[in-house]
Amino acid sequence: MSKILRKLEGMAGTNCSALVQNSQSLATTFTKEESVYLKLSLQAFTLIFKHADKADAEKVATHDIAEKYDEAHLQLGQRRLICFRLENNTLYISMIGQNQDVHKAQKVIRGAVNILSKVVNAASAHPPKV
Amino acid sequence: MKSYKVLFVGSPGSGKTTAIRTISDVEVVDTDTKVSDSTIKRKRTTTVGMDYGKLSLGEDSVLHLYGTPGQERFKFMWDLMVSDLANDASALILLIDNTRNYPFRDIDYYLSEFWDYIVKRHFIIAVTRSDLMASPNEADYQNYLKDKGILAPILFIDARKSVDVLDLVVSALNQESDIDWAEVLHRVAMTELKNRNPDPNSPQFEWLRKTRDVPKISIIEAAMQVRGISGATHLNKEFNTIDTSQEDLECNNLFKSLAKLAAAIKSKAPQLEPVRNISLHAPRKDSVSVFLEQDQSLGLLTLPALTHKQIRQQAEDLLQWSDNVENTQKT
Numbered sequence: 001m002s003k004i005l006r007k008l009e010g011m012a013g014t015n016c017s018a019l020v021q022n023s024q025s026l027a028t029t030f031t032k033e034e035s036v037y038l039k040l041s042l043q044a045f046t047l048i049f050k051h052a053d054k055a056d057a058e059k060v061a062t063h064d065i066a067e068k069y070d071e072a073h074l075q076l077g078q079r080r081l082i083c084f085r086l087e088n089n090t091l092y093i094s095m096i097g098q099n100q101d102v103h104k105a106q107k108v109i110r111g112a113v114n115i116l117s118k119v120v121n122a123a124s125a126h127p128p129k130v
Numbered sequence: 131m132k133s134y135k136v137l138f139v140g141s142p143g144s145g146k147t148t149a150i151r152t153i154s155d156v157e158v159v160d161t162d163t164k165v166s167d168s169t170i171k172r173k174r175t176t177t178v179g180m181d182y183g184k185l186s187l188g189e190d191s192v193l194h195l196y197g198t199p200g201q202e203r204f205k206f207m208w209d210l211m212v213s214d215l216a217n218d219a220s221a222l223i224l225l226i227d228n229t230r231n232y233p234f235r236d237i238d239y240y241l242s243e244f245w246d247y248i249v250k251r252h253f254i255i256a257v258t259r260s261d262l263m264a265s266p267n268e269a270d271y272q273n274y275l276k277d278k279g280i281l282a283p284i285l286f287i288d289a290r291k292s293v294d295v296l297d298l299v300v301s302a303l304n305q306e307s308d309i310d311w312a313e314v315l316h317r318v319a320m321t322e323l324k325n326r327n328p329d330p331n332s333p334q335f336e337w338l339r340k341t342r343d344v345p346k347i348s349i350i351e352a353a354m355q356v357r358g359i360s361g362a363t364h365l366n367k368e369f370n371t372i373d374t375s376q377e378d379l380e381c382n383n384l385f386k387s388l389a390k391l392a393a394a395i396k397s398k399a400p401q402l403e404p405v406r407n408i409s410l411h412a413p414r415k416d417s418v419s420v421f422l423e424q425d426q427s428l429g430l431l432t433l434p435a436l437t438h439k440q441i442r443q444q445a446e447d448l449l450q451w452s453d454n455v456e457n458t459q460k461t
Contacts, residue, residue, distance in 0.1 A: 040399055047391055052410050052418070055384040071411040073438065077403020103437045
């Protein structure tokens with residue numbers, strides 16, 4: 001699975017990425033030094049989507065809101081963490097440097113969301129034998 | 131004929147066009163147009179292409195003065211000028227508007243953008259509008275550059291005064307010993323005197339009308355004049371609403387929640403750099419973004435077609451000019 005993440009990083013221009021399901025890492029290319037960003041952003045993105053869903057839920061009564069926010073960004077100094085919400089409580093989190101093309105990363109990752117979901121579903125259906 | 135070139139860069143409203151106009155022998159070629167974005171808070175017109183002026187330095191030498199457009203969205207012009215028109219310039223003069231909320235951030239930004247260009251040329255920092263805002267002072271700027279390991283002259287100038295602008299040019303070309311600066315200074319000063327034309331229909335008065343101060347408007351009013359922004363909320367240090375265009379309570383609560391979350395991250399992980407921005411996106415839904423400074427935050431609701439870069443540029447400009455910041459917090 002890490003191979004798929006590396007390929008996507010190459011196309012999106014991101015530095016590293018991870019697939020996280022129910023707060024458990026399914027695959028990651030974050031190094032040990034960078035793992036602090038993954039851990040922190042995972043907690044932050046979970047809360048960010050929670051706040052967004054709460055705001056949407058409060059609006060539902062008066063507005064027609066079909067779509068949920070599925071993408072969140074967190075800029076920490078020179079680093080930007082981008083998170084996409086996939087199916088089944090799964091998040092795809094990637095990190096990008098300040099001078100990288102955020103717009104390109106957004107487009108490439110969004111285009112790959114369905115593939116990432118399929119990869120996660122396949123991995124969940126056939127967990128590796130221990 | 132020996133020719134020299136100097137390139138002026140700086141944030142919108144820092145005085146690039148004015149400085150060039152002040153000492154140019156010829157009518158300045160400018161590409162000023164009516165402001166259409168957050169710059170509206172400060173000035174009526176802004177440069178969209180480039181400024182060009184010329185100053186004779188004697189019988190056989192001339193100085194070409196180039197000015198970049200201030201707004202980041204015209205960055206392609208910066209690249210063009212650096213790689214072509216002003217590629218052989220002797221110096222880069224960075225104008226810093228002292229009334230902006232975070233002038234040191236402007237220094238960082240332009241150093242990063244023009245670093246490859248700066249290292250091969252003379253680099254001078256000219257601080258403008260210090261008559262309106264005295265802090266940071268010269269010592270603050272010197273200490274800041276010292277901390278960054280950069281050695282550059284820092285001159286506090288009034289871009290409307292030819293003597294001040296000529297000081298910059300002298301500093302930029304100080305290695306040229308064959309220029310009679312006393313003669314140039316005399317000529318420029320005489321031209322300035324002559325140009326003090328009392329005729330209200332003169333071109334000078336037209337320029338004054340164009341660039342006179344505009345009545346201040348709030349950060350929210352300025353934000354709402356930007357194409358693509360559909361809502362804005364300005365929060366103070368305690369995350370209380372200073373001003374908002376939003377009647378939508380849920381959206382305002384979301385801005386506040388995200389701003390508070392950023393503060394919580396800072397206290398949880400003080401070893402990391404602070405959170406500058408949190409945003410939420412969806413393909414067919416307005417994006418929610420919160421931009422954070424140590425003393426204020428700005429929440430923006432923007433159309434999904436607006437790129438993150440466009441949103442960030444507008445937000446950073448608006449926060450640089452908001453009136454909520456204490457004078458002591460200018461870093």
